Amino acid sequence: MDFRVPYTQSLEAFTAAQVKGIPSKLLVYPEMNHFIGKTQEFIVWYYEVFDFFDKHLNK
Secondary structure: OOOOOOHHHHHHHHHHHHHOOOOOOOOOOOOOOOOOOOHHHHHHHHHHHHHHHHHHHOO
16 A cells, blocks of 8 residues: 555556546556555566656657
């Protein structure tokens, strides 16, 4: 559970971006807090972030 950013706030931001057609993706790690501590989850997060950058910043 992340006490800094509640899941509902993340979901609202993601939904607003989707409604406006802004490229977005919501990654949820139910067992993690604000920081991703497990290696496998961090690898997935890292891949997703850099994949997003590659798709949207290299245009």
